[in-house]
Amino acid sequence: QKEVEQNSGPLSVPEGAIASLNCTYSDRGSQSFFWYRQYSGKSPELIMFIYSNGDKEDGRFTAQLNKASQYVSLLIRDSQPSDSATYLCAVKGGGFKTIFGAGTRLFVKA
C-alpha cells in the first residue's frame, strides 16, 4: 500500500464546475496535510495546508480533512482553464519528511 494515494486521473470538468480531488494516507500519525499544484514542466507550488479535522476555505479552494477515515480532499469551485494542472497531495508526520502522492491531473474544459 502506498503511503499517499491519489487517483491519477485525468479528471475532466467543464469551466465553472466544482472539481473534487481526493487523497488517502496510511500513517495515522500524520499531522500536516498539503495540496500542491504543479503545471507541466514546472515545480510544485503550495495551494493550501490543513491540520485539523473539518474544512478550510481559501478563495475558490476548500480543503477537507477527516483523520478518522485518513482522507483529505480539495474542492475547486468555479473551475477555470488555468486550474488545469496536476494536483499533489502531501502528508507530513511528526518528523521532517513530507510524503507526496503521485498526483491527479485536472483538465478544465473551456
Added chain:
Amino acid sequence: GAGVSQTPSNKVTEKGKYVELRCDPISGHTALYWYRQSLGQGPEFLIYFQGTGAADDSGLPNDRFFAVRPEGSVSTLKIQRTERGDSAVYLCASSLTTGDTEAFFGQGTRLTVV
C-alpha cells in the same frame, strides 16, 4: 535571492560518471529539502537539512547519493557512478524554519543519464 535557485537546469551525463547538483535556497531559510521526481510521479523525499546538518537522510536510495550543506545555505547533491535509473528531475525546496508550513521549490535540475 528572490527564490530557490537550482543549477544546472539540465544535465546530461554518461553512465558511471559523477555529477553534482546545486541548490541555493531563499536567503534566511534554515530548512532545505531535496526531492526526486520521475515522470508521472510525485516528488520523492531524499534528504532534509536543518542548518548545516542532515536531520533526515532516510530517503537517499543508496550510498551513491550524498548531500552537503557546509555553511547552512547552499546545498550540493552528489551522485557517484550514475545509473540510467537515476534519470529524473531533482527538486530542491526551502522553508524558513522546520515547522514552517510552506516550502518553496526551485525549478529543478533535469538529470539524464545516457
